[in-house]
Amino acid sequence: MxxxxxxxxxxxxxxxxxxxxxxxxxxxxxxxxxxxxxxxxxxxxxxxxxxxxxxxxxxxxxxxxxxxxxxxxxxxxxVVRCSEALFGELILPIAIVATDRAxxxxxxxxxxxxxxxxxxxxxxxxxxxxxxxxxxxxxxxxxxxxxxxxxxxxxxxxxxxxxxxxxxxxxxxxxxxxxxxxxxxPPASRVGSVLIASRIIQSGVFKLHKLGFHPDKVRSAYGVAPIAPVANNDEQAIGVSNACIMHGGRVFLYVRPGENDDLYHITNEIPYSFEHHKAQTDELGTQFGISHQYLDSHWFGPSEAILTDIETHESYSSGSVNSAALKEVLSSY
Missing domain, CATH: 3.10.340.11 (Methenyltetrahydromethanopterin Cyclohydrolase; Chain A, domain 1)
Structure with a gap:
């Protein structure tokens, strides 16, 4: 650890x-x-x-x-630190990430x-x-x-x-x-597993960018994601690590929105969407064969997102950790 x-x-x-x-x-x-x-x-x-x-x-x-x-x-x-957390019946290693320069x-x-x-x-x-x-x-x-x-x-x-x-x-x-x-x-290595898990904040900030919310408005960011076990090959490593983010990753973003930014709507668009994913893949298991360039940014994201307006102190949350899906992915691996 x-x-x-x-x-x-x-x-x-x-x-x-x-x-x-x-x-x-x-x-x-x-x-x-x-x-x-x-x-x-x-x-x-x-x-x-x-x-x-x-x-x-x-x-x-x-x-x-x-x-x-x-x-x-x-x-x-x-800053990146590692610890452990409980996901349903599973105790998994996690990466905890923080930055105030997103x-x-x-x-x-x-x-x-x-x-x-x-x-x-x-x-x-x-x-x-x-x-x-x-x-x-x-x-x-x-x-x-x-x-x-x-x-x-x-x-x-x-x-x-x-x-x-x-x-x-x-x-x-x-x-x-x-x-x-x-x-x-390599992605399929001890370092690679930690490195991919540490991109948990990226999964939220990049999604904000795709939604038209400029990263300059993110004043501080925190994230937690499971660290995947070392896979048998690099393609599998990317797939299972991204699945850990999609089903077990959480991002906390402290933002200063503009007048026309609807944080409620934006927050709802950040988490991983199984519906959008399913429209592009025949079954959940196909994610093991996809690499970075094939990830559709419109469905890929953390399992849960919490945005806080630093001016009004109002918080908005969407999504939730899916321990059952996480267990299924890891048991199939």
Whole structure:
């Protein structure tokens, strides 16, 4: 299990200067990993000048490493802790996530979308360095530009980058290879399970964005989601981890809405919708074979969402944890 000491939500959040680079903030956590590879069960090597950390390809990894990698994915602007919770008859490990910089941590850093294909190498890139590369319409829309001479990138896949891949990444980020830090983790790994569960806030904030509610209006965010067991392959890992979010994930968003924002309606649209999902899939079990690019953002979401207006202090909630569906998914896995 990850570190179980859960402090108050206010003390969980890192105090970060508004002008701090998300790459430089994340790099501080990277250096902590580099100082303790044996304890965290990872390896550190140099490839074409870049620092490459294997967090699950040729090593087992650890939940503590997963916690740190999940915080790196959020640009060092969020806190991730692990504990346990009861879901019906099941006691499951959970990821507890908090940030008071939702747009920067989630949309500008944690959100993936940069597909890396160099020769036979393939991975999905996420993390703060993607804001240096400015890949994808979302980062341009969110004004995610980061100014830094170093870059920290997560590569979700099963291949260690070659010198050519390192060169491609550094060039895309506008930095030298010696200033590039890569963390490689497959979805079907101990680190991968924690990393996907830590996207619980993303499931709510991204849904808000799709509904026309700008992430800048989210002043603080908290989330809790079950951590899936390590799957047999990466496709299955993504499927079962997303199912844990859809059936057992909860998000708490503290927002400052605009005059025309209907929080009641918006809240009702955030949770996972089985009806919309069923319209696109023949049966619940087919979710095990879908990956990120096939997830329909109109139905994917947390099981429960609670939005609070920080001006009026009114709260709105929708959805609920579905322990029976969660048990069915995990027992079928």
């Amino acid at each position: 990850c570190e179980r000491n859960i402090n108050s939500t206010s003390s969980m959040l890192r105090m970060v200067n508004m002008k701090t680079s998300i790459n430089e903030t994340a790099a501080k956590i990277v250096k902590e990993i580099m100082d303790s590879p044996d304890r965290l069960d990872c390896t550190v090597q140099k490839i074409n000048g870049a620092t490459v950390i294997d967090a699950g390809v040729n090593v087992r990894g650890s939940e503590k490493l997963g916690q740190m990698v999940a915080e790196i994915a959020m640009g060092g602007l969020g 747009k920067q941590a989630i949309m500008c850093s944690q959100f993936g979308g940069w597909r890396i294909e160099v020769g036979n190498f393939m991975a999905i890139a996420a993390g703060p360095a993607t804001s240096l590369a400015q890949k994808g319409e979302l980062r341009l829309e969110m004004n995610c530009e980061d100014i830094s001479t170093l870059g920290v990138i997560l590569l979700e896949g099963r291949q260690i980058p070659t010198p050519e891949v390192v060169e491609y990444l550094a060039e895309g980020c506008g930095i030298t290879t010696s200033d590039l830090f890569c963390i490689v983790t």
